[in-house]
Structure formats: C-alpha cells, structure tokens
Amino acid sequence: MRICVVGAGYVGLTTAAALADFGHEVQCVDMKQAKIDSLTQGKVPIYEPGLERLIRRNLEKDKLRFSSNVSESIRDYPIILIAVGTPSREDGSSNLNYINQVINIIASNINNYKIIITKSTVPPGTNEWIYQMLVEIGIEEDLFDIVSNPEFLREGTALWDIFHPNKLVFGTRTDRPIEVLKKLYEGEKVPYIFTSLTGAELIKYASNAFLATKISFANEMARICDVYEVDYLDIYKGLATDPRIGRYFLNAGLGFGGSCLPKDLSSLKHSAISRNVETKLLDAVMEINDTQIELYLNKLSTALPSLENKQVTVWGVTFKSGTDDLRSSPALALIKRLVQKGCRVHSYDPMVQLELPDVSSYVNQYESVVGSDVLIIATEWNQFQKCNWSEVKSRMKGSIILDARNCIDGKTVRRHGLLYLGVGKR
C-alpha cells in the first residue's frame, strides 16, 4: 500500500519506518525543512533506540522517503496518516491548529479516494468534526473515509511497541475502509478493536487517564508508607504480583510527565467539563502529581533546612529514562524550582546537555557531583542504579542522596557513608 505519513515526530517517524518495514511504500512529510534534510541523509533528529537503523534500512530499500512538500505528497498518496502534534492550550484543551492545517491541505488537494487516518491524540468528537468540515467544504463523501487510529507507543520502547502492539484500535464511520485497515499492520496477530470515531478517541484518553491514575495511586501509597515507616517497594511487590492490578505504572516518584499523560488528562477533563461531567477522580490524579516536587523538596528539608546557596546535582533531566524528550519533564520542573530556591544546580543526563541559565550541565556523571551538598536522582536511568557510590562519596562535599524515583538501593548508599532519602523508601 502507498501511505503518506504527515508529521515526522516521535510518532510519525516511528510509524512511517515500521509501515515501510512491513513492505508498504511510505512517504513521511514534515513542514520543517531542516528535519527532512537530515532524515533524507538517514540522520534521525530524536533519540529512539533502533529507529535510525530501521530508517536507514528502509531508505536503502526505497520503501521510505521523506519530503517537505506536504500538498504534493497528500495529492499523490491514497492513504494519509496524520501524526502531527496536539499540544495543550493554556486552559487545558487541545490545540488542534496543526490538525486543522493538515485537513485544509487535504481539502485543497483531494483528487481521488483517500483514507484519512488520524493517529494524533485528539479530543472526543474531533474526527466527526473533521468529517463534517470536509463535507461542508464541498468534498464528496465518496472521495474519502475518516479513520481514528490512536497510537499507544511509549517513547524509549517505541519500536518494540509498534512491532508488538497489544491491540489495534480503529474508529470508523462506515465499513468501507475496514479491509484496507486490516492490511495496514500486516501480520500483527493482536485483537483489532473496531469502534466509532469518538469511541477510538476515548479509548486513547481512557488508557492514558488510567495509567496516570495508577502513578498517582502509587504516589499516594508511598506517602502513606512514608509515615508508617514501610518500604513502598514491598507494597509494590504485593500489588504487582496480582494479575488484576498488573505491574506497570506503579512506581512511586516525582510523578508523570512527558508529552502525553499531563496533556491528555487536561484535555479529557476539559472535554468532560464542556459537557457538564464532573471529573473528581481526574482532578485528584492531577493534584497528587502536581504536588510531588514539593513533597520531595520537603523530604530534603528534613536533612537540609535551607537550600539557599547550596550546590545540588540533579541526575536525569528527561521526563523518563530511554528518551531525550524534555516535554513536561518533572526533573526539569524540579531543577527550575531548585534555582528559584537559590541553589547552584549541576545537571547530568546520558542523553541531554541542558542549556539553561543558572544550571551547569556536565557530560560526566561523576564530575557533576564534585563539591555538591546534595545529589538528586530525578530519572531512573540504569547507570544511576548501578553507579559507583564510593566515587560519588569521595567527590561530594555533603552526603545527601535524594532518590526521587525510588530506583536506588538505600542500603548500598548508606554502606558508603551517605545519607539516603526517599518517600516511602527505607
């Protein structure tokens, strides 16, 4: 099949490369010329394990092409897959400007039957609205089908997720595109869920809202464990072994961030309220998440009452390990809060060199702690869990290790003469 993927970001690039690998002829387009130039040379502007290799392989086989000519590509390809960003507006609703731009380009370039697939996460009702908009512009209904096909990949394991999905969700208005859709992800032996356009949109929001709820639940449990001097990890084991609960998204720590969970929760809340549905559970999930940074700073104050003029090293700046994505990163928010409190902040991340005023960014993990009063683990990169604590101890001025991701073995840290702090962590 011939597919045009619009948007060469985390989702668009991964999807385009995977579809090309399935044997389809894929053109991935983006409005950013510099991005397309580097992709055409096989250079991937984001970090996603294995993606560069997959892109190069399919460029060589001529199964994958890149272009910045969005209109021409949309004209040429019968299947259009939209993977542009849908960021939050100030009021929490989704900004659909990029989607709108693409739909307008489609409307002016549609010359034969096209299947228009929205992969971007969009609020309930958006795909119905796209359909109505195209009809109102005067596009014949016979010329297109709209499909909602939300994406569930996780950054850092995006390729694994796309080649081993646990389900494929398609929302359609009619049965007409279904046979084509079944061939899109050829060979995937997983449940196919066919529903309405709005049903598919809500499956995506419900999934992210549930995952965020698990994280805030874990964080509330860790707060309770903390005052009862119980290790939350024991509670975690008790929860994770129960198949009704599952083991994922139950880690306590700084809370959830990234480009999806916070924005999708806000957008879902906005959609619910706009139809007079109260969102008490979502509100609580967000409130817990929004107070995690202060919770960890309060924990730190039990050992260091004032942070003024203290040197604090933060390990990990991305929103989670395995990615270079800084969007809504709790670690970054923590760093900004430390600067506000008058700290001299040092940062180290295996993927990202921060360029922020008042923050000194290091390329070496151990050099970043030289002379520091405190070390905070803000992202659960493997190399932090396996770090050489004698080296850390000998280079730091102070001895406080704040484990804001519940990922470090406290006993090992203490054995090296350091003070270990965590929330619900012994």
Ligand SMILES: NC(=O)c1ccc[n+]([C@@H]2O[C@H](COP(=O)([O-])OP(=O)(O)OC[C@H]3O[C@@H](n4cnc5c(N)ncnc54)[C@H](O)[C@@H]3O)[C@@H](O)[C@H]2O)c1
């Ligand atoms: N990142 C994730 O882990 C993830 C997972 C599941 C779903 N999603 C959803 O997928 C969508 C895309 O997310 P992302 O992280 O890939 O975004 P991104 O910001 O990384 O990429 C979006 C790309 O679209 C391009 N673009 C915007 N408007 C365009 C236009 N008119 N024509 C051509 N290109 C255009 C941008 O230049 C950018 O390169 C969002 O709705 C997001 O919520 C993201």
